[in-house]
Amino acid sequence: MGIFTHHRRWILLILCVVTVVVGCTRFIKQGNQQATQHNVVIFVADGLRPTSINATDTPTLQEIREKGVNFVNSHSLFPTFTTANASAIATGHYLGDTGDFSNTIKVNAPVKSAKNSLVPFLENNAVLQEVNKQFGANYLNEISLIATAKKAGFSTAVVGKIGPVLIQDVTQQNGEPTILFDDATGTPTGIPLSSEITTLLTKNSLPLATPSRGANGKAGDSKTPGTKVANSVQQQYFADVTTKVILPLFQQRQKPFVLVYWSRDPDGTQHNHGDSLNKLVPGINGPTVQAARQNTDKNLAQIRTALKQLGLEATTDIFVTADHGFSTLSKESKTSYAATLTYADVPKGFLPPGFVAIDLAHDLKLSLFDPDAQNTPVNPIQGTYSKNGVIGKDPNKPDIIVAANGGSDLLYLVNAANNKAYAQKIIDSLLKQDYVSGLFVDDTLGAIPGTLPLSTVYLRGTARTPIPSIVVNFRSFDTGCGNPTACGVDVADTGLQQGQGIHGSFSRADTYNTMAAIGPDFKQGYQDLTPVSNADVAPTLAKVLNLNLPAQGKLVGRVMSEALIGGPDSIKSNSQTLTSQPAANGLKTILKYQTIEAIRYFDSAGFTGRTLGL
Template sequence: MRIFTRSRRWLILTLFVIALVAACNLVQPAKQHNVVIFVADGLRPTSINSIDMPTLNEIREQGVTFVNSHSLFPTFTTANASAIATGHYLGDTGDFSNTIKVSAPVKSAKNSLVPFLENNAVLKEVNKQFGNNFINEESLLATARKANFSTAAVGKIGPVLIQDVTHQKGEPTIIFDDATGTPTGIALSEEITPLLTKASLPTATPSRGANGKPGDSKTPGTKVANTVQQQYFADVTTKVILPLFQQRKKPFVLVYWSRDPDGTQHNHGDSLNQIVPGINGSTVLAARQNVDNNLAQIRTKLKDLGLETTTNIFVTADHGFSTISKESKTSYAKTLAYSDVPKGFLPPGFVAIDLAHDLKLSLFDPDNKNALINPTKGQFSKNSLIAKDPNNPDIIVAGNGGSDLIYLPNVKNNKVLAKKIVDLLLKQDYVSGLFVDDILGSIPGTLPSSAIKLRGTARTPHPSIVVNFRSFDTGCGNPTACGVEIADTALQQGQGMHGSFSRADTYNTMAAIGPDFKQKYQDTAPTSNADVAPTLAKVLKLKLPSQGKLVGRVLSEALTNGVNIKSQSQTLESQVAANGLKTILKYQTVGGTRYFDTAGFPGRTVGL
């Protein structure tokens, strides 16, 4: 009887211990997950296949592929970098294009009032002009850093720093870009430098070399991908940063911004002055393979470190891409002769040249001490001041590529001038769609900036008029793969550009794989770069602070246990101008979130 009682007591005790252990396991918090955001700059979804890009193709097949994805317009790098970083549309971030007007001349941009933002020194100065944070929102990376995550951003200069633009000391967020190891680079921390030495890696980023050479109107551009520089970034990521993050045993957020295929698509020498094959030649193919190799190296390292099962990889592209055309039948600028511009082609700065000629005003170069520009003598400039007095310009034109920004400094008193500019632009065959700042009122032929979420809480000056350029396709059977656009750029016809409202430019690559995302799921709902940060903040259990209200949504349908959602397709049309033109915007909505497909004048924009 005693033996039975003793056995029973032991049994009860054992069951109690088992129950206690089980209860403890139930209340233990789930292991925190990590995130790698891999940005394939300028990668078109139609370029991905199992032969050329097997790694990314596998992610799309085994994870989530977003087949209805979008870049924000204007479809430029720093603009979409601000959206990827914060989850806000451009009306809140104020990063309207790669080149924007700021409040005062920027010393590191040759004292220009319209600096190019893909430069660390420029970003630092512009930050100071606008409350030490020119995008006016806190990024996902900054939020994670403050929550004691390990954080890093690696790759292309400009968009990398924008991921944590207010934090520029090299720690705790680790920054590697083109300028690392130079006076304008973000300094490396004492922790990182010896790790580079141990991994036999230099402390300065290699240059792009031949990949950085665009050629000219008579000399083809590069015939090689950006392999050397990006191999360095991939090695830094896999041999230094990821092992360090694994040793810290903390969750992490890492952004890897691949310059390819963007840089190679811009500079390639496969199609000098010809729109076919354009950006579909062998050099760009090598660039896409370069991207995939970098992604494969990162995925392999995550697996080797035992981080694969806890790490989400979110792949996106800041924008799509098109081949450049420099042809026009209506432009005054193309009738003049310039060095390094084939006869009859549009020169850089053609919008400003045409406007100055029609308005009988002078042209000045803000990037060259406001020097006078005389187009009849073959002179032009990337950006332009149109005025009688350059110190008090009537019009400022920021040349960007597939679209340009026009600023009217005295915007509240310039409704008459805005109408004149619009009427002149409506006569040009290179224009396809105009967006005018709401403060200037309704102008026939145009839509308000607020329609495409360019009106918000931005600290930087709002552009008065956004000029979208004409786009078309070469008839290859897939317009977004063979899109062509008029581009205000120093690059040649046949090279590559983006920035327009063509669906070839708004159609970006988006995919995801990891513990928080569904497997083998095709998301047909509209998505955009503004959705990246909100979705990943949800995954990481972080709360993104917000100044403005122009925000993306959580892609809940793509997350584990998420349900499909409904969307709507809509069209917005402007009043008809005197010459019969009207700006048409095609977009989709999920609840109150807008996704912009394409916009322009009928017959002048791919996808419209």
């Protein structure tokens, strides 16, 4: 009996030791997992072209490309606009799912904060919040990476350009728990900050309101050059908020985090610059835009330095992307009726803003109205025009609504929806214009010669917002600098001047965006030749953060596994071309793209000889 008791004591002792060891092992394992849980900084350099990165102007960006991953086969989504690609970066979905088809889209009801327009410009918090309410409290119909990380207990923040900032967590209505800073912070339309953040701002001698762009916000006019300075003051504020308030707070919380920094430069400066008034050269390759690139790189360098000083560098991945590429703006056409008329602030022979609406109304013998001014009649013969257009006999029962965006426009057939015969009349009118290069038509209208369906470019999915009937791509070319994507030119429907900057087309200069990454989850010194796009950003970062992104639609990007440590050396892709049936005048919309399994990466599209990169 004594022997059995002795053995039992030893057994119990061994069990206790095993229990302690197992418990310690679990604790150590959990501790290691907590210690190695990584963070993510997404740095969006709005409108930064890969060709403009170099060791002199952008040493930080150059270093990330050389020491980390350089995505040399990168893509913006078409239409190549900011809010559209912001929706993709936020959710990992193509535009057919997010419904953010361009910066200006048609919605279901007039938006009060956009002068009661049916085609509001989305780079505005009040507009985004109103549009949200029209579409089930989430116009994107998808959950973003930021919202997913927040729900999982991460610290989250988005800083920078108004519009894309709120889109990263579009259902948020106050300053907690995602920290949001943009142009409107501290104003009635700004997203309120928490008391914790306002206290930290004051402690660090930072204003509670974002400074304005100042001179950088001045675009000039047809006789007055635009800005000659970068957006330095405003972005220095954003960089200081990020490095002196947000990152130290996140480090103090000892929780993983996701931070998005959306740099308005070089985009804002490229749009407004005054280096090339009414001239295509130097266009966006002048000294003011160079200063904007340097400003962008300075902000990124400040963020990297702060991560290092806070001891966060080793556990933080930095993913750099640009929402789109960029081109110089042209307003020339030899076929446009609109360009033959005289306007107060448009050089003789140049295209006025809203030229597509003017030309269509003229060809269809219909009246034109301004949706952004209570449907006031527009009479181009008397020198008036409008940015967007309502076409029809009665503005309250329009035939067509034109959302003018820049390098491409959206047309919505209203009373004539699903009317193929009427769509054909519109297509016939557009095919006559030398400024058109490629047309995409809603699949419900059937096959129309000279055009391709919206579904071919992933513009038809589970979107809640109205689907455009026709997407008009404009002509693009280059000025002959020897590197076409570095000196691309778009004809564009905009109030900016010839020689200033624009984007939005299916030119390779606009679809070719900057993408690079560095950090503990990414390979070092790796040049990624595989096609990637902005739709791949969220899935990839969700993967490294062990987050599960929910999805409503199926138009989703992929995990860029080849760029991750332990991933394959490369992934097989194919190059393909899709060509429409010829129109009566012989024009065919041609689409060049690459594929990885079922995912498409769009290079360029348009008519032969009218699209750069085709």
